[in-house]
Each structure stands twice: as structure tokens, then as C-alpha cells.
Amino acid sequence: MYARSVKGRELTFSVSGMLWNRSLVMLDQETRSLWSHILGEAMDGDLKGERLESIASTMMDWKSWKEAHPKTTVMALGRTSKEYRLEFQKKPNTFVLGLVHDGDTIAYPFDLLAKRQVVNDVAGRVAVVVTFDSASTAGQIFSRAVDGKALTFKAGEQGRMTDAQTGSVWHAVRGACESGELKGKQLEPIPANISYRKTWATFHPDGRTFGED
Amino acid sequence: MKTTVALALLVATSSVLLGQQPMQSKRPAFNPRTLARAFRPIVDAPMRPGSEVGDDVVADSELVLGVVVEGKARAYPINQLTGPSREIINDKVGGKAIAATW
Incomplete structure (x- = not known):
């Protein structure tokens, strides 16, 4: 996007x-x-070398998306295929969540995310958390910085995560703190690309793959 | 063959010693292949309130690409984004011009 x-x-x-x-x-x-x-x-062409600004987006099932965003609009252009349903992302070794941020290039394989749910990492000098919700198959990347300090997250129950510093509970896909000392805080989303693992590797030969260092 | 390997090693070592960006050198050269004529851009795709659409537009278990700009949420069903003519949707969400693509 x-x-x-x-x-x-x-x-x-x-x-x-x-x-x-x-x-x-x-x-x-x-x-x-x-x-x-x-x-x-x-x-x-004339714009050679120019870059487009990436915008954070998420892929998930329609039911989860409309529950999270009740006022959402949706494109109605007519189907060109039928295969992209929840089960599709349940073959997670096909895809990576690809991140290019602060001079660092990192691929997070969906199969690793599906096992870990929450991954704390550092991209360049930026502390990031990568979250994955198995129910909706949504993967998302956020900055871990809140009020100038980096939090550390661990996976919790039902699509939630908690930070080690305050024990506050966060919605892992939305990055919103729901209860505890940090209630009301929102993590800043960082744009990432869902990509075929092989394609990502071709175009980012010097990037690293999380979990394979 | 040995010469080629030695030369490649020398080039690789030199670029490290000279502090060049290895990413630039290892990225594949831009040599696209033309497989079809250019498609017309999609600029006016119909958008509907999510609460009003049924399974004929998008079913609960279908994957969507979702975006939120300035508090405005929009979903693009992946099953409407397949095939060469559909891979890029020119759109505006929350006042921002975006290209919906994945």
C-alpha cells in the first residue's frame, strides 16, 4: 500500500x-x-530514483476487520478469484512480513510469527514489535516506543499482549493499550509488506530473515 | 573458472574495503520483460459501507487488505485484487491519494 x-x-x-x-x-x-x-x-523514466511513501495496511479476514472497524467502507468491484480465504494464510511458510526501516531490511516468516505471536526486534535503531493473530491471520509491526521509552512485549491470551515494564494489556493487532497503567496509549504502526518469501529474498539479497541469524 | 571465482572474490572484497553499499550491487539489474500491453488504470472503483454489503460482495472468511487513514477505514477484498487488470487500485482515503496494492 x-x-x-x-x-x-x-x-x-x-x-x-x-x-x-x-x-x-x-x-x-x-x-x-x-x-x-x-x-x-x-x-x-523521469522519476527514476524517486520512492513512494509506504502506508501501513493489514491483511485479515473480513469478519475481523469489520469488527475492528465498524464504520469501514469496502470495495465492491466484483470477484476475480475465490481462493483468498482464511485458510490461504494457514500455509504460512509461503509468506513473509517484509520490513525496510531505518536502514535495516528484515523478513519475518509467517510460520515463525504463527508460533511466536509476538516478536520483539530492533530495525536499525528503532525498537519494533511484530504481532500476529492466528484467528484473523493479521500480521502487524509497531514501534515499541511509548513516551520515549522502549517497551518489551510478550504474547497473552486471545490476541492480546502485555508489556514487561508495566504489565499493561494491549490489543496485538491494533496496538492499542486496553487496560493497566498505559491504558489509552497507541503504538505507532510501521508499514510492512506481505510478500512471497522467494520474491522478497530476490529483491532484498542483503536483508536478514528473523530467526535465521 | 578459477579466475572467475577469484575475480568475483576480489570485486566483493574491494567493495567491502571501499565501503560501497553492497545492497546496490547485489540488487538485480532492472531488465523487465514485457508480457502484455499496459492496462488501463482503475480510478473509480465503487466503495460501499461495510455494514450494508452481503456475501455477494465479500464473505466473512475472505481476506481483505485493510487501511486506516485519518480515522477512515477501507477494506479491499483480496479476491477482487487478483488478475493483471486488478493489481493496483487508485483511490483516496481520508483525503490521501493511495495506491491499494499488495
């Missing part, structure tokens, strides 16, 4: 019909520059 304004100019993207290492190449209508979908970077 990307913002599509670059230097104050709004761009309109389409599928270019080209693939680069089996990965989608996007075309902007305004300058006809070619953009790598996975890198979010213009590879050719």
Missing part, C-alpha cells in the same frame, strides 16, 4: 504489462515512469 503523491504531484498507476524477476512493474500515467512494485521505487 503506497501513497501516490510524489513531490506534491498526484500520480495514477496502472499495471505496465511488464514483469521484473516475476514481480509487478507499475506505470504512472503522468510521466510514464516505470516503478518496481516490491521496492516502491521508480526504476526508469
